[in-house]
Amino acid sequence: MSKLSKFYSIGIDVGGTKLSGVLFDGKKILADLTLATPKDNLSHFLIMIKALADPLIERAKKDKIKIAGLGLGIPGVIDKDKKIILKCPNLPLLDRVNLISKIKESLELKTAMDNDANCFVRAEALKGAGKNYKNIFGLTIGTGIGGGWWKEGEIYSGSHGGAGEAGHMIINFESPIDWEKAYHKLTQGDPAQLAEEAFRGDILAEKIYEEIGEMLGLACANIVNLIDPEIIIVGGGVLESSDLFLNFARKIIKKHIINPEAQKIKISKGKFGQLAGAVGAALLISSEL
8 A cells, every 4th residue: 555545635726716625645636625715804714714624624534544734725925934925916815924824723734835826737747737747837827827837846936936927927018917917808807708708609709719819829938938848738717718719829839939849839738627726735745745
C-alpha cells in the first residue's frame, strides 16, 4: 500500500463567486462540494469554509482514514514567508489576513495556501493535462484571470511571489487596460449569459467571443515569446464556453510567435474542469506526505 493511500487531504478553491472543496486521496477526487463565497465579512467567510470542510471531514471519518491537512487556493497575492494574503482583488475582506492560522484554529488541521492559479497548474501538471510535460503555463479565466508557471517540477513564483499574473498584462497601449478588465468589459460581467446567446447563434455575442479568442491568442503569444513553455493549459469557468473561442485563439497565437518551432505550442483544456484549483490546493498537503 502506498503512503498516500493512508491519508486524505482537503482542497478548497476560493473563487470570487463560489468555494469549491474536494476530498482527495492523492490520486482521485473522493467527494466534492460547492458553496457561495461570502463577501460581507471575514467571520462569515470562515463560517462558510468550515461548512464546506465539515462534510468532507465526516466522509473521511466514515472511511476511517486520517486527514493530513487542508490546502487553500487564494485568488490573490500571497506572502509565503509571513503566511498572509497581501492583496485579494475580488475578495478584499482577505487583504492582510493570516488565513492559515484562523483556519487551523477553527478546524484543527494542518493548513497550507497558494495562489489559486498556481493550484490549478499544480493539479494539471502533476495529475492532469500536463503530466507528460516539464514546462507548463496554466491560465484560469473566471471571475478573475490568473496564471501560473510550472517548471522542472515546481511553481516559479518570482522574486516577490507575484510571477505568472497573466491577467494583468497590458493589452492596449493607447488606453492602458489589462487583459482581465478587457475581458469583463467585453462580457459585461456576465459571461454565462453571453455564452448562452452565442450558442443560440446571436451574431453580436459570437463576435465578442471572437474578440475574447483574439485576446487569449495574443496573451498566449506573449507568454510563449517570453518563457517558451511546452504547453499552455486553460481552465476556470470559461471552459464551458471554450468551444466559442479556443480554436480562434489557436489561429491568432501562431501569427505572433517569433520562433517557428514554438508556433507548434499546444493549447489544451484542463482535465479537472471546475475542480482543478481545489485538487491543486489538496496537493499542497498530499505532495508533502
